[in-house]
Amino acid sequence: MKWTLLLLTLFLNDVFSYKILVAFPYPGKSHSILGEGFVRHLLNGGHEVTYITPVPIKKPHPNLRQVDVSSNFENFVFTSTLDFKKVMNKEVDLKDMFTMYHLMLKVAEKGVNHKNVQKLIMDPSEQFDLVIAEWLYQHLYSGFATVFNCPYAWSSSMEPHPMVLDLIDEIGNPAYFADHMSPLTPPLSFSERVSELLNVIYLYRIRWSVSDAEAKAYEKGFGPAVAKRGLRLPAFDEVKFNGSIMFGNSHVSLGEAHRVPMNYVPIAGYHINEETQPLPENLQKIMDNAPHGVIYFSMGTMMPSKTMPMEFKRAFLDMFSTLKYTVIWKLEEEFKDLPKNVHVVQWAPQPSILAHPNCKLFISHGGLLSTTETVHYGVPIIGVPLFADQFMNVLRAIRKGFALQVDLGFDTPAKLKVAIGEILGDPKYANKVKELSYIYHNRLNKPGDLINWWVEHVIETRGAVHLRSPALHVPFYQKLYLDLIALILLGLVVVIRMLKKLISGRNETKQKKN
Numbered sequence: 001m002k003w004t005l006l007l008l009t010l011f012l013n014d015v016f017s018y019k020i021l022v023a024f025p026y027p028g029k030s031h032s033i034l035g036e037g038f039v040r041h042l043l044n045g046g047h048e049v050t051y052i053t054p055v056p057i058k059k060p061h062p063n064l065r066q067v068d069v070s071s072n073f074e075n076f077v078f079t080s081t082l083d084f085k086k087v088m089n090k091e092v093d094l095k096d097m098f099t100m101y102h103l104m105l106k107v108a109e110k111g112v113n114h115k116n117v118q119k120l121i122m123d124p125s126e127q128f129d130l131v132i133a134e135w136l137y138q139h140l141y142s143g144f145a146t147v148f149n150c151p152y153a154w155s156s157s158m159e160p161h162p163m164v165l166d167l168i169d170e171i172g173n174p175a176y177f178a179d180h181m182s183p184l185t186p187p188l189s190f191s192e193r194v195s196e197l198l199n200v201i202y203l204y205r206i207r208w209s210v211s212d213a214e215a216k217a218y219e220k221g222f223g224p225a226v227a228k229r230g231l232r233l234p235a236f237d238e239v240k241f242n243g244s245i246m247f248g249n250s251h252v253s254l255g256e257a258h259r260v261p262m263n264y265v266p267i268a269g270y271h272i273n274e275e276t277q278p279l280p281e282n283l284q285k286i287m288d289n290a291p292h293g294v295i296y297f298s299m300g301t302m303m304p305s306k307t308m309p310m311e312f313k314r315a316f317l318d319m320f321s322t323l324k325y326t327v328i329w330k331l332e333e334e335f336k337d338l339p340k341n342v343h344v345v346q347w348a349p350q351p352s353i354l355a356h357p358n359c360k361l362f363i364s365h366g367g368l369l370s371t372t373e374t375v376h377y378g379v380p381i382i383g384v385p386l387f388a389d390q391f392m393n394v395l396r397a398i399r400k401g402f403a404l405q406v407d408l409g410f411d412t413p414a415k416l417k418v419a420i421g422e423i424l425g426d427p428k429y430a431n432k433v434k435e436l437s438y439i440y441h442n443r444l445n446k447p448g449d450l451i452n453w454w455v456e457h458v459i460e461t462r463g464a465v466h467l468r469s470p471a472l473h474v475p476f477y478q479k480l481y482l483d484l485i486a487l488i489l490l491g492l493v494v495v496i497r498m499l500k501k502l503i504s505g506r507n508e509t510k511q512k513k514n
């Protein structure tokens, strides 16, 4: 009996291998780390994965096929704005959401129209059971599900926020649910509540302003492939609100205790390998032999540190040379005349460095992947946010009690020195991050198991329609009972009029009698 059961499960495991398309064409290193996270877990789950990526995995698994869109890195409009000098001189404002939405749509369009992607979708013999589509200020990748006539899951790379929750449920109440780009944290004051409300209205206006262009991009990018399969091309609004589930790169230990719908699956940390890779020999030696511990300094991958002015880099080195700590600085270039306690590396296995018990502090731009990793490994941070959600991530970390912020400017090195003294001089920061790390790890299910369970659930229930939030298609005026209010007002007007008539009528009869 036992044996037949075992054989049956083995057999079933084989049958339940699904074909999944992971659509992450956005040309950004950190985004491909998120895409790769899905790929790794799905392959472990025994599925066949096709991965649209600008950063193909070297030595791919036999069940992985990659659609290379690396040429989208060329002439990438965003790159020229990602420059330390420009941000420091306040020439670019990377927090501007209007530009962000319009820019991201253009980038996504390039991804969909890439010749390798078109080759894939124009081939009617290609079939998939599920698409994982990245949301990044645009909804275009949901169109892949239309081509392959299958359900899709959103991947949202940030904390839940109004514009992603609106796709599967409804925006949270702005009175206590601040936007991911907003520097506010609840409880909100009166003016903060008003500003959050205005922000939501502004976001809707932006989304409305791109919606035509987005629908056109969808028709152009996916229309021919859908027609070739003899399918009808549904209106884009039907498609973009049709996600079965949303995987969110979030967890309550990192963000707020937001209320989310049943089909929102928080999987923060899924990009981190369960087993920490060993450090390269030189780094291992440096970290083992740091008498006062190691400060790890990395500003991420989006903004090349090559664009940092030379005298600025020198100022950092001079400041570091006055510290007793060992510093590992990730910088994409060679550096001569380094102080004894500073080591510059072009490439750094960040998780393995943070995992080392001697790692005392992480100086970071505050990207969500980095702030997630600090909680994963329990290391406090000093954030130097540059753009987008980084300000919010750092602020959140400060509020949670394991971080300090230093703004980017020409006086950053001096301010950083003060902050280092504070954060390493008081154990409360390290204690707090260890506490959060416990909450972060203490989950019922590991992120990778969640991904596989949910993917299979959606496929096996043909789109998990039973999980769709009933709020999704309730118009705004009905949610706020504006129709009822209008009816009551109308009733009141009628009653008042009738009363008026009655009174004036009585007065008239009175007058007549007199």
Ligand SMILES: *[C@@H]1O[C@H](CO)[C@@H](O)[C@H](O)[C@H]1NC(C)=O
Pocket (backbone or CB within 6 Å): 146, 150, 151, 152, 234, 238, 239, 242, 244, 462, 463, 464, 465
């Ligand atoms: C919406 O999703 C469901 C479930 O996956 C599917 O049956 C339906 O065809 C989809 N509708 C559109 C317009 O894509």
